[in-house]
Amino acid sequence: MPVALVLLLALSCLVKSHGAGNVCDLGRRPSTRPHSVSILEFGAVGDGKTLNTIAFQNAVFYLKSFADKGGAQLYVPPGRWLTGSFNLTSHLTLFFEKDAVILASQDPSHWQVVDPLPSYGRGIDLPGKRYMSLINGYELHDVVVTGDNGTIDGQGLLWWDRFNSRSLKYSRPHLVEFVSSENVIVSNLTFLNAPAYTIHSVYCSRVYIHKVTANTSPESPYTVGIVPDSSDNVCIQESSISMGYDAISLKSGWDEYGISYARPTANVQIQNVYLKAASGASISFGSEMSGGISDVVVRDAHIHNSLSGVAFRTTKGRGGYMKEIDVSNINMVNVGTALLANGSFGTHPDSGFDANAYPLVSHIRLHDIVGENISVAGEFFGTKESPFTSVLLSNISLSMSSDSPDDDDDSWQCLYVEGSSESVVPEPCFELKSLESSYGRAVAL
Numbered sequence: 001m002p003v004a005l006v007l008l009l010a011l012s013c014l015v016k017s018h019g020a021g022n023v024c025d026l027g028r029r030p031s032t033r034p035h036s037v038s039i040l041e042f043g044a045v046g047d048g049k050t051l052n053t054i055a056f057q058n059a060v061f062y063l064k065s066f067a068d069k070g071g072a073q074l075y076v077p078p079g080r081w082l083t084g085s086f087n088l089t090s091h092l093t094l095f096f097e098k099d100a101v102i103l104a105s106q107d108p109s110h111w112q113v114v115d116p117l118p119s120y121g122r123g124i125d126l127p128g129k130r131y132m133s134l135i136n137g138y139e140l141h142d143v144v145v146t147g148d149n150g151t152i153d154g155q156g157l158l159w160w161d162r163f164n165s166r167s168l169k170y171s172r173p174h175l176v177e178f179v180s181s182e183n184v185i186v187s188n189l190t191f192l193n194a195p196a197y198t199i200h201s202v203y204c205s206r207v208y209i210h211k212v213t214a215n216t217s218p219e220s221p222y223t224v225g226i227v228p229d230s231s232d233n234v235c236i237q238e239s240s241i242s243m244g245y246d247a248i249s250l251k252s253g254w255d256e257y258g259i260s261y262a263r264p265t266a267n268v269q270i271q272n273v274y275l276k277a278a279s280g281a282s283i284s285f286g287s288e289m290s291g292g293i294s295d296v297v298v299r300d301a302h303i304h305n306s307l308s309g310v311a312f313r314t315t316k317g318r319g320g321y322m323k324e325i326d327v328s329n330i331n332m333v334n335v336g337t338a339l340l341a342n343g344s345f346g347t348h349p350d351s352g353f354d355a356n357a358y359p360l361v362s363h364i365r366l367h368d369i370v371g372e373n374i375s376v377a378g379e380f381f382g383t384k385e386s387p388f389t390s391v392l393l394s395n396i397s398l399s400m401s402s403d404s405p406d407d408d409d410d411s412w413q414c415l416y417v418e419g420s421s422e423s424v425v426p427e428p429c430f431e432l433k434s435l436e437s438s439y440g441r442a443v444a445l
Helices: 005-019 051-070 156-162 256-261
Strands: 035-038 047-051 072-076 079-084 092-096 100-104 136-140 140-148 151-152 176-181 182-192 197-202 204-215 224-229 232-244 249-252 265-277 281-285 293-313 322-340 359-379 388-400 412-415 415-427
Touching: 035 051, 047 232, 051 072, 051 079, 051 092, 092 151, 182 197, 197 204, 197 232, 204 224, 224 232, 224 265, 281 322, 293 359, 293 412, 322 388, 359 415
Parallel strands: 035 072, 047 079, 072 092, 079 100, 092 140, 100 151, 136 176, 140 182, 151 182, 176 197, 182 204, 197 224, 204 232, 224 249, 232 265, 249 281, 265 293, 281 293, 293 322, 322 359, 359 388, 359 412, 388 415
Antiparallel strands: 265 281
């Protein structure tokens, strides 16, 4: 059978296997809440100096009483509202008017300290506990955080400096975090200067993120934009994200903790996004992926000025899998490494990981990708114990930068990977060039 026909059939089967469907249909416009109050009614002062944590906490507590009456809206008018961390409640809309700016307190004592997530076993920065995120939802249903392009500013410089100087007491907080929640919408807002992650959904179902802008300084250490983590049925669309590290990163737990918790990230759709990742990847998978990542569709992404374009990261001890992932219609400009898959990336939470827990990376389809001023076309490094398999490339055209190697063999670097390709420029490495792998046997598609 001709190679092209076999490749076409393989790609067709891969598309049919995806379970993501059109999860972005989840994001219907929420109905108007029958009850609404302003944060002003709880004594809040929008002068950028008065601490309003208690006002937000009291407002949410009051609005809990409307959960069985159709829910309620908490309205934040124009102003500069300084606050520490606070929790939301179910059947709530938190609405930020245009020119309403939430300012996260730079005093760590205004941030509660909580236990680490069970699928991680420790904080992301340090062993032990972590600072609670600025805006939190725990075991909630039907929650909307939206507005008329209001702003949430994490004022992260304090946290970045403490991270760099190794003076953190606990792991850094995020801006918005939902844990074990469902039917969550975040839309029409601007997020600035997250201490760590901007929007983190963990153990969640039916999460819709739409028309958000998220920015941090390119020098901010390990700041990440949107992080679906052990969550399913997630839509991210029509958003612009520019981060110090990764723009969008899919995760599912860390080593033995993620394996034990066994909650995958699945059925994720990412589309119509503009991404920049100064020192990381615009779209990354892992490296914390021990619960598994599958059935992901990424399409219509514009990636620019990033160290890496699309990256798959894992290492021995992770276990888990990354499979059934389809990435298409990607436009890259000024990117270091366009396509990256690294099987020896990342650290371990502690010494309790199983060194024989090898990750599975398989059935990855990358197609209809164009790039301009690219330094390295691709780097695919699996492991001897668990090679990456069924990596399928098609219709990829990358224009290399003037300082890139002239030889196609140097534009791609591959080891312990099996796959196939069609219409790829520059020509990929032998392991990805045809249906014959570097091990001398046909690739199992």
